[in-house]
Amino acid sequence: MFGYMGKLLRINLTENSIKVEDLDFELAKKYIGGRGLGTKILFDEIDPTIDALSPENKIIFINGPLSGTPTPTGGRYMVVTKSPLSGTIASSNSGGTWGARLKYAGYDGIIVEGKAKSPVYISINNSEVEIKDAAHIWGKMVGEATDILMEDKKRTNVLAIGPAGEKLSKVAAIMNDKDRAAGRSGVGAVMGSKNLKAIIVTGNLKVSLFDTDAVKAYVKDADKKIKDNPVTGQGLPAYGTAVLVNVINANGILPTNNFQEGVFLSAEDISGETLAEKYLIRKDPCHRCTIGCGRYTKTDKVEGGGPEYETIWAFGADCGVKNLENIIEANWWCNQLGVDTISTGATLAAAMELKSKGLLDHIDFEGHPLDFGNDDAIVYWTKKLANREGFGDEMADGSYRLCEKYGRADLSMTVKKLEIPAYDPRGVQGQGLNFATSNRGGCHVRGYMISPEILGLPAKLERLELKDKPVWTKIFQDLTAFIDSIGLCLFTSFALGAAEYADIYNSVVGTKWTADDILLAGERIYTLEKQFNIAAGILPEEDTLPIRLLTVPMPSGPTKGQVHRLDELLPEYYKLRGWDEKGVPTKAKLEELGL
Amino acid sequence: MITVKLYSAIRKYGGKEVMFEYVEGLTVRDIVEKLKIPLKEISIIILDHFDSTTDIMIDREVKESSLIHLFPPMAGG
Known part of the structure; x- marks a missing residue:
């Protein structure tokens, strides 16, 4: 089959062993790659009842057959594991370039097993794969750890956890290329539980295609459809995902103050339009992306990737906060400390409601009370949550466990303990x-x-x-x-429908779907x-x-x-x-x- | 007075908000034409908290104190 590199890396951190295995093409044909193949491998190899943070859990970083090909947006990978937050299957998707780079190093995926005795990182340079001591980067924030590992390497990408993952926060994310996140389900804590800080990948191979001419033709067609479509060709590139703030609010489904209301009176202040006008420096597209919804923003205090719509909602409307500058700063800290912006913001909102109901009167808020609308608190408590400091430790495992502790699990706006983002279901x-x-x-x-x-x-x-x-x-x-x-x-x-996906998939893989x-x-x-x-x-x-x-x-x-x-x-x-x-x-x- | 709120790309036709005098029989289409917004640039119309397809919404009559939201094609998530 084409599109695949045909190899999986199996790295056992308990045994300090590295194996290269052939990809089972029968499985790949049936479960494709990424989320499908990752789930199949995980289900076959672990007992789903295990503790997600035990060495028995495995974490799989896996590409699809179109990752690393010239297909539009073909650079996404999936992290598949058992979630420590929800106890369900976790499959967290991320963009950037890391996923494609793993293909260029010759691998469709990496299966990480066991637990290292002390902090390590995995270094992959095409066929040279090593498990290395990570003492010098353990405890460091994502940006700094990435810079240390990158040095001045070319054709190299880094994936890492921040302090939150090291401290096993159940809302910890895995970050790649500094500010791209496999954000949800607490996958960062699984890496942390294995003492695995980072994976650095260097690669310069190519992905083989079934019909290069057909791929070129379909890609040209798809690129044109994406460019001509007003959503993918104009709206998303100009305003990013935050363009949604106003339309969701105008429908009365922008969850406000922990889902107590559906209209946020200051929506315009935190909208994609305001973001573009005041803070946007440039677009920040992922690998082979012609849409470019990613934002690169700057305030007086921080500069970096994001924020996305859901992030703006979580720290903004859901916390009753209208200060976009502080929302951008909270997003920056999430990326640096390695926590999911949705679950973090929503957990702060749940804490605010608990406090408003008098359930947190005994808590020392250190001069930064978690009250709806307090724009200072969202930055302060994001750092505390991710570092498990003070009351932040009680919030570090998400809103469900926090609210349950105070006998009000009903105030956690979650399904299966994962925080619901940005759209009140009562109106959709x-x-x-x-x-x-x-x-x-x-x-x-x-x-x-x-x-x-x-x-x-x-x-x-x-x-x-x-x-x-x-x-x-x-x-x-x-x-x-x-x-x-x-x-x-x-x-x-x-911009594309199932028929277009079939054409592109067939031209890469060689199927007739x-x-x-x-x-x-x-x-x-x-x-x-x-x-x-x-x-x-x-x-x-x-x-x-x-x-x-x-x-x-x-x-x-x-x-x-x-x-x-x-x-x-x-x-x-x-x-x-x-x-x-x-x-x-x-x-x-x-x-x-x-x- | 009728309040019309415009968003993202179609703010170029009138800024964030435009007010209109009410006239009996006035429709959303009349207002869009007054603002000189090409119909194909409008994807979502919300009139007094109600939305449906643009085909249905465009010929709705407005009321004396109506609030209209006009959006171009957009997506996110």
């Missing part, structure tokens, strides 16, 4: 169904129903209605699982993840939303009076998936999917 019924059924918990990009429900892409669905939401959610989830497995960015789907084959492969991956979760002990009743969103009507704004009607959507969704009424895949469905 399909997106709420996606949150509830996402296999990694509260994630917006498993099946981004905001596209049809708010943005009218590829067609407009009425956001408050239930009709057709289960079938659309399933299709979006399955297509996303495929895109996450081939190594492209989900944002290409704003149709759009239906793509959706079937995606469905297989989605169901495999569900099987992992069931084996891990995730209960059927965890396919749900926070009780507030199901029972407390939105108090004001364009979504006033609405709750999420999950119980009316879930049965049809399960039926469409061929799962029983408890969300367990039926034997017939498993056989149909070859699972």
Whole structure:
């Protein structure tokens, strides 16, 4: 098969051993790569009931067949492991160039096992692979650790954790190329638990293509579609993902003050328009990206990548903060200390609500009270959370464990203990169904129903209605699982459809897949993840939303009076998936999917 | 008065906010034409908290104190 390098690295940190294994092409054909193949390998090799931070867990860094090829946005990789935050399958996707570089070094992926006796990093220079002492970079922030490892090396990229991952924060991220994040599910803590600080990769090989001329033609066509599309060709490059702030707010679904409201009166102050006007230095595209939604921003205090829409929401509206400069600074600290911006901001918001209800009166806030609207607190407590200092230690494992400790788990706006981002489900019924059924918990990009429900892409669905939401959610989830497995960015789907993905995939890999084959492969991956979760002990009743969103009507704004009607959507969704009424895949469905 | 809020790329047609005098029978289309915004540049119309396809929304009549949000094609996430 083309598109693959045909090799996987298996590195056991307990035994200090390095092996190069041949990729099983039969598995690759069925599970593709990235999210799909990573999940299959993990499920085959670990007991899903293990402690995610034990040496028995494995962490897999894995590319898709299109990573490192000339295909548009072909540079994404996936981190697959068991999540210490949710206990579910974790698959965190990241851009930048690190993933493509791993292909250029000759590997489709790396399986890391065991635990090193002391801090180490992995050095890969094509066929030379070493486990090295990381004492000199342990404890350092992501930027500094990256600079030390990079020196003046060419054709080299670094992936690293920050202090938060070292201290096993369950919201710790893995950062690559300094400010690109495999952010969610606490994957950084898994690296930390293995005493693995970083992976530096140098590579100069090429990825083989099945039909070079066809790839060129399809890439030319796709590049044109991306450029001509007003979203990918104009909106995202000009304003980044934060262009969403105003439209989400205008629909009354911008979660404000820990999801107590859906309208943030200062939305304009934290919008993509304001970001572009005041702080944007330049676009910051990932490898082979012609969209360039990434931001590079500067304030009087910090300069770097981001912030994204979800980050601005988490530290902004969700914390009641309208000071964009401080939001940018909080984002910078998240990247440097290595924590997920969504879970961190949302955890601060949950703490603010706990405090507002008098549950944290005994806490020393060190002169930086966690009150809604306190723009100083978001910066101060982000640092404390990531470093596990003072009350920050209580927040370092996310909002669910924090709120549970104070007897108010209901105030944690999470699904399966993963913080829900940036869209109040009470006003977007399909997106709420996606949150509830996402296999990694509260994630917006498993099946981004905001596209049809708010943005009218590829067609407009009425956001408050239930009709057709289960079938659309399933299709979006399955297509996303495929895109996450081939190594492209989900944002290409704003301009490309399943048929275009099939053409590009076939020209690289040498298959003859149709759009239906793509959706079937995606469905297989989605169901495999569900099987992992069931084996891990995730209960059927965890396919749900926070009780507030199901029972407390939105108090004001364009979504006033609405709750999420999950119980009316879930049965049809399960039926469409061929799962029983408890969300367990039926034997017939498993056989149909070859699972 | 009718308040019209414009966002991102279409702010070039009138800034962040424009006010219009109410006239009986006035539609969203009338306002878009007054602002000289090409229809193809508008992707999302929210009128008094309600949105639907632009085909449906464009010919809705406005009220005396209506609030209209106009957005160009956009996405994120």
